Amino acid sequence: MRMTPQRQLVLDAVRELGHATPEQVCRRVQGTASTVNITTVYRALDLLEDLGLVRHTHLGHGAPTYSVEEHEHVHLACHRCGRVDEVPCEMLDELAERLLRARGFALDATHLALSGTCRDCRSTEEHR
Structure with missing residues (x-):
């Protein structure tokens, strides 16, 4: 699986934020790449989770929160x-x-x- 620039930006944003919702990740990514939209972020997060690089949890009734795999x-x-x-x-x-x-x-x-x-x-x- 190729690590595209958008996927790398999403992974970097999760690392920088520690815990983040997809919307927070999107805002961080858009600070560098304004053309990246929320759909791209969700797809990247799904793929990064499948690859074992990030994980998500539900901290309440809202959107899931993502963090890097080693953050346990x-x-x-x-x-x-x-x-x-x-x-x-x-x-x-x-x-x-x-x-x-x-x-x-x-x-x-x-x-x-x-x-x-x-x-x-x-x-x-x-x-x-």
């Missing part, structure tokens, strides 16, 4: 304020072991999003 962690997404924190995948090792023993299911927690309520939002609720 668990996202903690607050469904109240929208804040997203990151924790090491190892925090789910015990759960992964329990799932493997109980269900034979091998958990891939390398780029996962969990939703809940962050510390700040919980603190605000408790003080009401």
